[in-house]
Amino acid sequence: MAKITLNVDGKAHGIDADADMPLLYALRDDLGLRNPKFGCGLAQCGACTVLVDGVPTRSCVTPVDSLDGRKITTLAGIQKDGKPHKVQQAFIDEQVPQCGYCLNGWVMTSVALLEETPKPTDKQIREALTGLKCRCGTHISMLRAIKRAAQA
Amino acid sequence: MNMQINRRSLIAGAGALTVSVVLPGGKARAAVFGADKRPPLIPENLSSYISIRADGGAVCYWGKMDMGQGTDLGCAQMVAEELDLPIERVDILAGDTGTSVNQGGASGSTGIQLGGVALASAAAEARWQLVQMASKHLGVPADQLTVANGVVMSKTDGAKKVTYGELIGERFFDTQLEWNKQIGNALFVKGTGVRKSVADYKVIGTSPLRRDVPPKVTGTGDFVVDIKVPGMIHARVIRPPVAGASPVSVDEASVKNIPGVQIVREQAFLAVTAPREYDAVKAARQLKVTWSDVKPPFPGHTKIYDHIRAAPVIAKGGDKVVGDVDEAFKNAAKVVEASYEWPFQSHASMGPACAVIELKPGGEAVLYSGSQKPHFTAEGAAAMLGLPKDKVRGIWVPGPGCYGRNDAGDAAADAALIAKITGKSVRLIYSRADSTGWDPKGPASTHKARAAIDKDGNVTAWDFSSKGFSRLDVNSNESQPHDNLAGHMTGVALKPTHIFNTPEESYGFSAKRKTWETVPPLLDRASPLRGAHLRDPLGPQIHFASESFMDEVAFATNTDPVAFRMKHLKEPRDLAVVKAAAEKAGWQPRTAARKQASGDIARGQGIAYAQRNGTRVAVVADVEVNLKTGKVWGRKITVAHDCGVIINPKQLTMTIEGNICQSLSRCLHEEVKFNEKAVTSVDWETYPILDMSEAPESIEIVLINMPNIVPSGAGEGTMRPFAAAVGNAIYDATGVRLRQAPFTPERLKAGFA
Numbered sequence: 001m002a003k004i005t006l007n008v009d010g011k012a013h014g015i016d017a018d019a020d021m022p023l024l025y026a027l028r029d030d031l032g033l034r035n036p037k038f039g040c041g042l043a044q045c046g047a048c049t050v051l052v053d054g055v056p057t058r059s060c061v062t063p064v065d066s067l068d069g070r071k072i073t074t075l076a077g078i079q080k081d082g083k084p085h086k087v088q089q090a091f092i093d094e095q096v097p098q099c100g101y102c103l104n105g106w107v108m109t110s111v112a113l114l115e116e117t118p119k120p121t122d123k124q125i126r127e128a129l130t131g132l133k134c135r136c137g138t139h140i141s142m143l144r145a146i147k148r149a150a151q152a
Numbered sequence: 153m154n155m156q157i158n159r160r161s162l163i164a165g166a167g168a169l170t171v172s173v174v175l176p177g178g179k180a181r182a183a184v185f186g187a188d189k190r191p192p193l194i195p196e197n198l199s200s201y202i203s204i205r206a207d208g209g210a211v212c213y214w215g216k217m218d219m220g221q222g223t224d225l226g227c228a229q230m231v232a233e234e235l236d237l238p239i240e241r242v243d244i245l246a247g248d249t250g251t252s253v254n255q256g257g258a259s260g261s262t263g264i265q266l267g268g269v270a271l272a273s274a275a276a277e278a279r280w281q282l283v284q285m286a287s288k289h290l291g292v293p294a295d296q297l298t299v300a301n302g303v304v305m306s307k308t309d310g311a312k313k314v315t316y317g318e319l320i321g322e323r324f325f326d327t328q329l330e331w332n333k334q335i336g337n338a339l340f341v342k343g344t345g346v347r348k349s350v351a352d353y354k355v356i357g358t359s360p361l362r363r364d365v366p367p368k369v370t371g372t373g374d375f376v377v378d379i380k381v382p383g384m385i386h387a388r389v390i391r392p393p394v395a396g397a398s399p400v401s402v403d404e405a406s407v408k409n410i411p412g413v414q415i416v417r418e419q420a421f422l423a424v425t426a427p428r429e430y431d432a433v434k435a436a437r438q439l440k441v442t443w444s445d446v447k448p449p450f451p452g453h454t455k456i457y458d459h460i461r462a463a464p465v466i467a468k469g470g471d472k473v474v475g476d477v478d479e480a481f482k483n484a485a486k487v488v489e490a491s492y493e494w495p496f497q498s499h500a501s502m503g504p505a506c507a508v509i510e511l512k513p514g515g516e517a518v519l520y521s522g523s524q525k526p527h528f529t530a531e532g533a534a535a536m537l538g539l540p541k542d543k544v545r546g547i548w549v550p551g552p553g554c555y556g557r558n559d560a561g562d563a564a565a566d567a568a569l570i571a572k573i574t575g576k577s578v579r580l581i582y583s584r585a586d587s588t589g590w591d592p593k594g595p596a597s598t599h600k601a602r603a604a605i606d607k608d609g610n611v612t613a614w615d616f617s618s619k620g621f622s623r624l625d626v627n628s629n630e631s632q633p634h635d636n637l638a639g640h641m642t643g644v645a646l647k648p649t650h651i652f653n654t655p656e657e658s659y660g661f662s663a664k665r666k667t668w669e670t671v672p673p674l675l676d677r678a679s680p681l682r683g684a685h686l687r688d689p690l691g692p693q694i695h696f697a698s699e700s701f702m703d704e705v706a707f708a709t710n711t712d713p714v715a716f717r718m719k720h721l722k723e724p725r726d727l728a729v730v731k732a733a734a735e736k737a738g739w740q741p742r743t744a745a746r747k748q749a750s751g752d753i754a755r756g757q758g759i760a761y762a763q764r765n766g767t768r769v770a771v772v773a774d775v776e777v778n779l780k781t782g783k784v785w786g787r788k789i790t791v792a793h794d795c796g797v798i799i800n801p802k803q804l805t806m807t808i809e810g811n812i813c814q815s816l817s818r819c820l821h822e823e824v825k826f827n828e829k830a831v832t833s834v835d836w837e838t839y840p841i842l843d844m845s846e847a848p849e850s851i852e853i854v855l856i857n858m859p860n861i862v863p864s865g866a867g868e869g870t871m872r873p874f875a876a877a878v879g880n881a882i883y884d885a886t887g888v889r890l891r892q893a894p895f896t897p898e899r900l901k902a903g904f905a
Contacts, residue, residue, distance in 0.1 A: 018430065025430040034378040035371035039503045039552070040584040041433075044836035047503060075371045084370050091369045095361060095802065098220030098810055099553035100368030101375060101502040122849075129844040133836055135502040135553045136220055137813025139847035141806060 004064050008033075009077030019065035024048045026064050027074060035075035035104045039133070046105030046132035050074050056109045075104050078111055087111050090149035091142075098136035105132050110146050119150055185285045185319055187326040195253045195339060198281065198325040201274035202231065208302045208317030209241035212275065215255030215339070215527060216267040217247030217548045219555070221810070221867055222362045222803030223263030229799055230268045233355040234275035234347060235282075235316075236299040240360075247526045247548025256337035257525030258554065259628065260689075260765065261865025264799055269862065270340050274329060277343025281327055285319045336629075350797070350859045357857070359802035364550070376549045377503070377581060379520045381510040385414075386429040387570045387580040388436035390422045391590055394829040395680055396446045398641075403440035410435050416573050420678065421641035423570050425578065436583070448828035449675045457493045457892075460598050460619055463671035467622075467650030475663030480613030484604035488708045492601070492697035493892040494620075495823035497594040499686055500839055503552030504587035505563035508579045509533065509571040516543045519568070522551015523560035523630065531631035532561060536568035536638050555687035555814070559591035561630030565638035585834035590637065592684030593824055595621035597652075599697035604663070609709045611720065613663035616655060616698055622670045623689040624649040625682040640677035648673055648683075653690045655698035656763040656872075658723040680831045681824070688868035691764060692818060692875050696893055699760035699876030703883065712741040713759050713880065721761070725794050725858070729770040730761050732792035732854045737772035745887040752780045756885025760876035766864030767795040771877040777885045779904065782897030785846060786816045786878060791870055792854040796861040807866050808853050815874035817842035821894050 002019045005012055008031060015030040022041070027033045027050070036059050039047030043058035050059045051073040078085040084092065087110045097103045106129065113120060113128040120128065125146050134142070191197045203211050212231045218224035224244045232242040245251050255267045279299065286304035287294040290312045298307050305313035315321075329341035367373030392398065398420035407413045407424065413435045416423040424435040451459040481487060508520040517537055523529040530546025537544065551560055559582060567580040582590075597620025604613040625648040626635040633639025634647040652668035674681050706716035714734045721727050733739075740746075740757065748755045754777045761770040774788035789812050798804055821840045825833045833839035875893055883889050888903030 018434075021430050025433075028377075029429050034374070037375070037503055037552075038377065038581065040835055042584060042835055042837075044584075045502070079370065084366075088369045092366050095222075095365055095806055097365060097368045098806075099502060099550065100220060100364070100373075101550075101552035103368055104371065107369065126845045126847070132844065133502065133841060135500060135555075135814070135841065137810040137815075137817065137842070138806075139813045139842065139844055140809050140851055142844075143847065 002065060006064065006067060006072060007070065008072045009074055015064070017064050020063045023050070023059040023062045023064050023067065023072070027059060033074055033076055037101055037104055039102065045102065046109065047102050049105040049108045051108060051112055054112060054115060056112045075107060085111060086152040087114065087146070087149045090145040090152060094141050094145040094148060096138050096141045096145050098138055102132065102134045106134065106142055110149065114150060186323040188323055190324045191326055193251070193253060195335070195341060196328045196331040198274060198277055198327050198329055198343065200253050201271055201341070202278040203324055204316045204320045206317055206321040208315045208321060209243065210235055210237055211243045211245060212271055213252040214244055214246040214267060214271060215252040216263050217258050217524065217526070218263060219258055219524065219553065220364070221807040222800060223268070225360065225362050225803060226264045226799040227268035227271050229355045229358070229360065230264070230272040231275040233353060234272050235279050235302070237302045239355050241302065249527050249530050249546040253339065254335050254527035255339050257527060259337050259524065261867035261869070262337050263867070264863050265766070265865045266337050268799070272347060273340065273342050276345040276347045277329055278325060278345070280343060280345025281325060282316055282319055286314050289314050289319065356797065356799050357801070359800050362803065374549055376506040376508060376520055376522045376551050379508045379549060379579065381508060381577045384508070384577045384579050385425045385427055385574065386432040387416070387423050387425045387567065387578050388432045389566055389580070389582065389586060390424065390436055390439060390441065391586055392420070392443050394443065394446055394448055396449050396675055396678065397443040399441050400444050401442045406440040407435045407438050410438070414574060415439065416570050418569065418573060419642045421569060421638060423566065425570060425574060450681065450826050450828050452827050453495065453823065453825045456495070456596050457598050460596065460671055465669040466672050468667065468669045469652065470665070470667030471654050473665045474661070475613065477613045477615055477663045477665040480604045480663040481602070481615070484612060485607040486605040486708070488603045488605065488705050490601055490701055490704055490891060492599040492700060494597050494693035494696060495893065496596045496681055497686060497818060497822045498588050498824050498833065498839055499555055499558035499591050500588050500841060501551070501553045501558050504582035504584055505559035506551065506579065506581040507560070507563040507567040509567045510577045511571055511575070515539060517571070519544055519546045519564055520549050521546060521560055521564045522549060522554060523564060524554045524556070525561070525629055528629035528631040529561050529564045532636055533564045533568035535633050536565045537572045556685040556689065557592050557626065557628040557630065559587050561635070562637040565630070565636035569638045569642070588839050589831045589834040590680045592626050592682050594686030595623055595683035595690070597621065597690070597693045599694065601697060601701035603701070603705045605709060611661050611705060611709065614659065614661045616666045618652055618668040618694060619671065620652060620693070621673065621683040622648050622650045622652065623683050623685055624651050625673045626684050628685045637678055645677045646673060646682065653694055655694050657698065658726045658763065659720045660722040661720065681826065687814065688764065688871040691762070691868060691872035692815070695760065695762045695872045696875040696879065699762065699873050700879050700891065703758065703876070703880040704889065707744060710743050712743055714739050715741065717759070717761060725768050726761065726763065728856060729768045729792040729794050730759070732856060733770035733772045733790050734759060736792065736852050736854050737774065737790035739772060742884065745884050747885065747887050749779065752778055754779055754885040756881040756883065758877045758880025758882070758884055760873035760880060762869070762872040764865070764869040764872050767866065767869040769793050769869040769873060771870065771873050773877040773881040775878060775881040775885060777882055777900060779886070782900035782904070784820055784878070784882060784895055784900065786848050788850045788852070789848050790852040792856060793866065793869065794856040794858060795866045795869065796858050796863045798855060798857045799863060801855055804855060804866050805853050808870050809851055811868070811870035812851055812874070813842055813847060815871045816848070816878070819875035819878050819893055819895060820846070821896070823894050
């Protein structure tokens, strides 16, 4: 066990954990955050995505001891003044989720995309979101939502 | 109870006399109607379906649940309609054995079709009761009263009015309904109150927004994986490397460095627990197990269709034969024949199943599960816990998607067994491999179709037969040990129901025969290839075959595929969906594959149609095929959809959209691979699904509203003809007829060669 400090959503948190424990378990079990979800543990689906220094990162395969001095942002950290982020608002307006289990990854990746490319083309959106999985098949409404967020 | 009876007799004796009482903290009541405690939760009690809040809004209790398609909202709309309340004032509680009777859970797209219709019928009775109460209270005959926005008032004197809240707010209906004595999907109740006529609909047909969306998007709602209960330990299961093997010995020393780890073993069942979640993960990975040596039980996925064709027939069935089929084939000028094959498919839910068992004092327990059938699943958990079924409350909490009998029920039974053995409350989540590798599967099948053609090119007979694994090796109700892996691994064999289906259509051929045969399961228990319900059980398989074949027959008779269907389909609603889809898609008639290509890209268009339990769907797929890579893109998908009266057009549209992308995934990518020992499709690399880069460019949906026809399901109908539409489009684009799903680049390229 090692003492590890994680900077999550603007706050420093000290935890005791195995150095190689994936960040996902620290976020869910030690910090009590529920938005990053366990989907595969293999970095294949994106349900566990957080931003590390603004870059979408699969927390299920990121060891906790690799994050010293890094800024971690979770879904809980993208809202401002208690209001949904514009990506979230667009996902609500478009009624995107069905089961909603994958949603964290799509929202976080879209937030990062719009930071980098505020007015993405359809192709850029599809490329940025490649690799994320949605089993309910809400792909079309997600594309609509991201385009809507880009207009917001 | 005495108090309640006394009050009721008082009211009965007092006739229209109003009795005003003040409840603690409440405002003056109009009268004492109903009961102050919720009567027993049994199907014949009106209180089991509807109650009125203090503010006069309603709560309805639904023994089904919604998996994200908005069917709960649809049911709330149906209740709001009957109660004359705006939808904002109707809440719906679902899937909790403590609050709702067993209406069968999510099942066969019957949420609205059966569950909502039963609730609406109960709501009509609630409205009737409320009007009777108001009549007594106001001293106005019931037929002189009208209801709007939850206020009952005299038709002639607007000053005479009373609200639902004043009549029975925070109390409970104490009257009964006529119950059809059925539990599950078939449950129906009826009172004196009759449902509104279509012309009076105000809420049905509108599109209020789903209530579960904002918490899902802002991450403020709980999923099963977020449930924590006091004293809970974390569990992981360990499945054998060869299906059917059991642990011979377990090396405890291999995990002794992990704090608090406990090995849970009973017969073939093996799991580990630890107070910290990641410790349970590590223990499951680290534990050294010696497994029994068993004969590998499977033929391997490449030999599965040969296996099915050679396997003994365990059961057979079919529809009533029309005409003299054999005679028609004897006299045929030409016979068209083809065979089709569909693989095992996985639910591959977005996350592996999770279940929480909370042990309560006094021999009670609570199950938190994402299963589609919490009433039955709680019974399954009770069986593993060794508790009477009424001692286990099942609470549905959103899980990682559910499109049938997935791994959720197995997780519940596993968690219950672990809780029983350890004596502790447990949260169990599977690994990805436990989920994709071991969930119940949509069964593999083979299909043969023949058509007899006379000398003038008319179809004189159609003969369709299927042979495959049953869709019910394990029952969707998951209430019995023989339907759960935990039961199998502790010595209970499968008790399959041997059942298959036939195409659902209205082709009016003068002779028609549709039959099926099932083959024995590959392993008598704990099989990772046990057949079960997966979104539209057997529908995609059967209609891929039957609707691909109709395309083949159309071309064999020199007929355009749309014209062929318009000529032979008999039911007007079927004709209407085919016509609407063809028109919307800009169908281009042809009597042979058009093979339109520019450069490496060939473009094609295909149609298919099916009925599903009252619903009718036609799909036109416009696809692009890369002639170099063999990759298929479902570029534009058009769906015409008739599911009777439309409750919520927006959510219906979204449901169809989801069906489209999931169907595209299943027909382009999905095949469970396995060798002789085990399933080898165990994650998203080995069981790929549709990627965002492959999502259609556009979707066109034509909703056909049939206000005077009862609602039927929409959760699965589109999935049924979808694969055939894509296969038929691939044929139009390339001239390659794919008779085996999925339509992978390898199969396309083999076709080009």
